[in-house]
Each structure stands twice: as C-alpha cells, then as structure tokens.
Amino acid sequence: MKGILYGVGVGPGDKKLLTILAVETLKNADMIVVPDTGGEKTALNIVSEYIEGKKLMYCSMPMTRDAASLQESHRNSAELICAQLDKGLNLAFITLGDPTIYSTYIYVHRLVIEKGYQARIINGIPSFCAAAAKLGISLCDGKEALHIIPASYEGVDKLLALDGNKVLMKSGKSILNIKDKLKKHNLLSNAKMVECCYMENEKIYDDLENLNENSSYFSIIVVKGD
Structure with a gap:
C-alpha cells in the first residue's frame, strides 16, 4: 500500500x-x-x-x-x-x-x-490571523470585506483601491515602497504591522509613519478601512 x-x-x-x-x-x-x-x-x-x-x-x-x-x-x-x-x-x-x-x-x-x-x-494558524491578534484588532466586522494582498507583486495599487480591510503579505524589502503606496491611497494612518510574529525578533508597529528601513520577509501589514 x-x-x-x-x-x-x-x-x-x-x-x-x-x-x-x-x-x-x-x-x-x-x-x-x-x-x-x-x-x-x-x-x-x-x-x-x-x-x-x-x-x-x-x-x-x-x-x-x-x-x-x-x-x-x-x-x-x-x-x-x-x-x-x-x-x-x-x-x-x-x-x-x-x-x-x-x-x-x-x-x-x-x-x-x-x-x-x-x-x-x-491547516495551520495563518500569520495574518496571528498578527491581528497581536495588534488586538479584528480583520473584518459585520459586512466588511477582507483582501489578502501579496505586497511585493504588481497590481498592489489596484488592490489597495478596493473597499474593505486589507492584509499585505510578503512586504519585506518592498516595505518602503508599500509605505509610499499606502500614503498615496490615504491609508497610512490606518496601517499597523507585525514583523516576525511570534518569533524571537518580533516587532509590533502601531504606526508606520516613522518606518524608514526594510523589514523582514515575515512582515504582515493590516490596513483597516478605506
């Protein structure tokens, strides 16, 4: 067999x-x-x-x-x-x-x-669910939509324009570019991030405004609202 x-x-x-x-x-x-x-x-x-x-x-x-x-x-x-x-x-x-x-x-x-x-x-616990828990926020309430976005790939601008909440995965070396895109869509103040969630080098960012360097591949950005 x-x-x-x-x-x-x-x-x-x-x-x-x-x-x-x-x-x-x-x-x-x-x-x-x-x-x-x-x-x-x-x-x-x-x-x-x-x-x-x-x-x-x-x-x-x-x-x-x-x-x-x-x-x-x-x-x-x-x-x-x-x-x-x-x-x-x-x-x-x-x-x-x-x-x-x-x-x-x-x-x-x-x-x-x-x-x-x-x-x-x-199945395993998805990283973005763990990140939301670390941030103490929900990913979606009521009728809110949730969009999972591969942040380092093309088409991010179009996806950021969608109604609802967003999770941006695979940010890493593209994080500063993503930060600019969030600012362009007036979403930067709505964004929070967890880097290396549940790992020894975990970092939690309640504000991305002062983020000025690349982050780990294991970085999850949660954007609430539009």
Whole structure:
C-alpha cells in the first residue's frame, strides 16, 4: 500500500500555536519533508521537539520568482516524495502558516495528486490571523470585506483601491515602497504591522509613519478601512 503525503501548517512562529492535529500528524509520520530555501529552517525549528529521531528529507525550494526554476524544484520534490510514498511511508511536509495561503507546499501537493497518490492538508494558524491578534484588532466586522494582498507583486495599487480591510503579505524589502503606496491611497494612518510574529525578533508597529528601513520577509501589514 502506498503512503500518504500530509501538508502540515505549523503556524506563524511559536510551537505553542501548532494545532493538536498537526502535532499528531508529525508524530505519526514516518518521515518529515523540510523545504530548503538555503536559509534558516524556521518551520523545522518550530516542530523540532515533536519529530525527534525521525528521518528528514530536504527538498530544495529556491527563493526566486523565475518560473522555470520554481517548476523544476516542485517537480524534483514531488518525485523524491513519491519515491518514498511507493515504499508505503507516510510523509509530513512542514510549512509555515497555513498550507493553503501562499505556500510552496500546495504546488507539490497538486503534482503528487496528479501522479495518483493521496495528499492531505493539515491547516495551520495563518500569520495574518496571528498578527491581528497581536495588534488586538479584528480583520473584518459585520459586512466588511477582507483582501489578502501579496505586497511585493504588481497590481498592489489596484488592490489597495478596493473597499474593505486589507492584509499585505510578503512586504519585506518592498516595505518602503508599500509605505509610499499606502500614503498615496490615504491609508497610512490606518496601517499597523507585525514583523516576525511570534518569533524571537518580533516587532509590533502601531504606526508606520516613522518606518524608514526594510523589514523582514515575515512582515504582515493590516490596513483597516478605506
């Protein structure tokens, strides 16, 4: 019998925010798949105490926007995973936040399913929900709309013009440009940010007016109103 791939969301940065189901899945897995971007293994650090003694499989996931390179890494990862599933092993692919929100995992998930294997998603706490909690605010009340925006990509101006509240993800090195765009749309005074939410170097910004340097890739901006 072939094994099953589980995409496990490990939350925003604190092991205490792992769901019970995520912990159970990690403990029951035969092997842990670790996305390797060449930098710090944040997701691995979060789950470390729950996977002691388990075999690890590192899959190269370069931090690039080159479509060909990304597709190749996804295909290679899917092939490595399927080879283990053929042995009857159950694999847990760990990913920050939730696997359904801007996660590399979902591309591998689709490829594995296309090859005829089973793959299941274990939800995690999304970073923007954790950030809103840290800020002590709601993301949407009543009939308010909520827009999730990849801040470092094209089309941000058009999305900022939409009615409702906004969450801007993947700000990082584009933060000063995003700040200018928020000011252009008269939204700067409505914006708050959490950098590295629930991580050791967490920073909370109730005001972006005096922000004058690039922030971490793990930065979430919440904009209330329009």
